[in-house]
Amino acid sequence: MSDSILIVEDSSTMRSFISSTIEGCGDYEIYESATGFEALKLLPQIGFKLIITDINMPDINGLELISFVRKNQQYKDIPMVIISTEGTEMDRRKGMALGANEYLVKPFRPEDLQKIIMKYIG
DSSP states (O other), X not given: OOOEEEEEOSOHHHHHHHHHHHHTTSOOXXXXXXXXXXXXXXXXXXXXXXEEEOSSOSSSOHHHHHHHHHHOTTTTTSOXXXXXXXOSHHHXXXXXXXXXXXXXXXXXXXXXXXXXXXXXXX
């Protein structure tokens, strides 16, 4: 069984790009969610090894998702990566303070995401 990665991103184009980037670095089971709410419904069903989330999304945004995951005993240790157009130092600090492990600003190089994936799940 391969490791599972969850992509939480409202843009289907960006989800596809992230997914193909992940496929380029190994055999992972990739799940996609267009909203934070969908992601919360998937959490109890699959043992994710990594969650990649955008910040700006309808319903539950990425920061709220991270906050929920970090407060939940069952999921608190899952590495989380923010990928966002919000690239100020304040945005980055806020995301990291809430519990993100990494923060990538769009547009990003596929190699940068692949390095992060290798760092957390090999």
